Amino acid sequence: MSLIITDECINCDVCEPECPNEAIYQGEEIYEIDPNRCxxxxxxxxxxxxQIVCPVDCIPLDPNHLESQEQLMDKYIKLVQEG
Known part of the structure; x- marks a missing residue:
């Protein structure tokens, strides 16, 4: 499953630079996560x-994007290959 940022986000800017897949970006009101990159x-x-750096604990699993560990690894491999 990918992650999602809830509306409890305070736009503190600490999560975005921590994402190794560049899945986190500034949305219209709060940061958002691209499920295709997470x-x-x-x-x-x-x-x-x-999740580790979030001071308000507002990054849970996204129930709308259920994925197994194998699927997440496959996604990681595809992202690495895209370069």
Missing amino acids: TECVGHFDVPQC
């Missing part, structure tokens, strides 16, 4: 880095 840091780290 691998929950699979392939890079053991745990999602954005």
